[in-house]
Amino acid sequence: MIDREINRYIDNYLNPIANIFYKIGVDANWITFLGLVVTFICFAALSYGLFYLGLILILINRFLDGLDGRLARIGTPRKFGAFFDITSDFAFYALIPLGFAVFSPYENALPTAFLLAAFYVNGSSFFAEAIIIEKYNIKIDRADKGFFYSSGLIEGFETICFFLFICFFPNVYANAAYIFFTLTLLTHVIRVFKSFKRFL
Secondary structure, X not given: OOHHXXXXXXXXXHHHHHHHHHHOOOOHHHHHHHHHHXXXXXXXXXXXXXXXXXXXXXXXXXXXXXXXXXXXXHOOOOHHHHHHHHHXXXXXXXXXXXXXXXXXXXXXXXXXXXXXXXXXXXXXXXXXXXHHHHHOOOOOOOOOOOOOOOOOOOOHHHHHHHHHHXXXXXXXXXXXXXXXXXXXXXXXXXXXXXXXXXXX
């Protein structure tokens, strides 16, 4: 819901760092790959109940995710970079809840299944809207992304806040997951109605 505003704010801090990496020849895809490695380490940490370590790794991952995009935009953004970035993001969004399910299957498996189903459904409308806009060359501002990024009630910032919350309070994971499941599905419904008005 507020991703664009947050990105404008953190640009002031990440752009100087990205400039340093660009000058020494670091490729943005390597930053993305490092972030993906951190994602799998975070999954392992959460699976063993190391929630505070998981929290730290989530923050590191998001720092790297912000850095790679800004580094890519300093040079010439490449198609594979945009692809690799978004697929790594969705791996992150899937593996964090899965870590909680692995840690406590009896309590967390069902709410995780609901949550991941909502992510899947919401992701389908997210990508479908981007595909339609690209295919029919619909003019929409997307200057800050490698493809059209659909805004909504639940975006990256809200999801990260949810992940940090459940790391701080893992005992309420199930109830928090059901609430976030509802909000994510609501995001999908709102996007469908917006797309209906846009594409009709």
